[in-house]
Amino acid sequence: MSNYYDNIIDMSNRGVEVSLGGYPVRGKDFAWNTDLNISVNRNRIESLNNAQINSYMQDAFIVGKPAGTVKGYIVDHIVQNMDEVNELNAKAVEKGFAEYQSGIGVGDFLMKDTDGNGTITSDDRQVIATPEPKFFGGWTNMFTYKNLSLSFLMQFSCGGEAVYSNLGEEISGVLGQSVGRELYGNTWTPERTDAKYARLVAGTMSYNYMANDRFVFDTSYLRMKNITLSYSLPKAWINKLYLSNASLFVTATNLFTITQWPGLDPETVATGITSMGTNNDPYPLSRSFSLGVKLQF
Incomplete structure (x- = not known):
């Protein structure tokens, strides 16, 4: 037996959930019902207990940090000329190293x-x-005016971070790899020295493609998860149709999302412990519209 699994790591979760709701407005013809739910959770790795963790998983389990953290390099700046690299290499040689940073050239990230x-x-x-x-x-609201009703659910998340992994794949310079909108026009060139990202070179051997803080983005978002407009038929009509209730409705799901995440969808960030801090644009949630009739006999 080469592997075994055991609940050996000590982990804590502490949180609170608050739910508030009521009728801010309740009149004869018009009413507004609202419910707000906010949850807070703090996860922490308390002790590894000398657990032997696979090397590719070790960065996600750091004592004192939440599970799923991502480690990477800190970019100091983008190299503008080789003089500073030569100087750093000379100092590295004095300390017994071959160089300061392997494969580095003008236009590359200096870590x-x-x-x-x-x-x-x-x-x-x-x-x-x-x-x-x-x-x-989430925040749920329902507005009613006579036979009309409008309900919607807003879903939100604030303060998470993730590495947008597509950037590393795109900047690695693999032939045939497409370049997304975040990287396009924002890489270093001799004419664009103030770019956020390093140069785009086919088959680069530098550190440019490795996980670093310039690939990190806030995953906060506010999403219109669901919105429904419905109309209940008048009682006189319902009685003539021998129904107890009848209504027409139109519904939209995932109508829009407000976020600074550069990819397709901040909600589809990977959920596995070792990959929950990374994202490479899986298939996004679909936006859908539907019309319907609800009949109760």
Whole structure:
């Protein structure tokens, strides 16, 4: 037996959920009913208990941090000329290293030497993204005026972070790889030296494609999850049709989303513990519209 699974890691979850609701307006013809739900959860790895975690999973389990964290490099800046690289390489050689950062050239990301040893290695990676939101929830409203009713659900999440993994794939320069709207026109060139991202070069061997803080984005969003407009037929009509109730309705789901996330959908960030802080644009939630008739006999 080469593998076994055990609940060996100590993890804590502490949170609170608050729900408020009522009728701010309740009149003869018009009424407004609203319900707000807000949840807060704080996850924390308390102890690994000497657990032997696979190397590709270790970054997601850090004592004192929430599960699912992402480690990566901190970008200091983009190299504008080789003089600074030559100077850093010279200092690295004095400390017994071959170079400061392998494969680096003009237009590449210069990573921060966070451990101060004079060269860039995997030990310089820091926690750059924590997927746990500060709070999340939903807001439901229903407005009624005589036989008309309008109801909607707003869904929200605030404060989570994730690495937009598509950027690493796109900037790696693999031939045939498409370039998305976030990267397009925002990479370094001799004419665009103030770009956010490093140069786009086919088959680059630099650190440009590795997870770093410039690939991290806020996953906060506010979404119109569902909205329904309905009309209840007058009682006189219902009685003539020998019905107890009848209504017409039109519904839209996932109508719009307000977010700064550069990808297709912040809600589809991966949910597995080791990948919940990354996203590479899986198939997004669909927007749908429907018409219907509801009859009760």
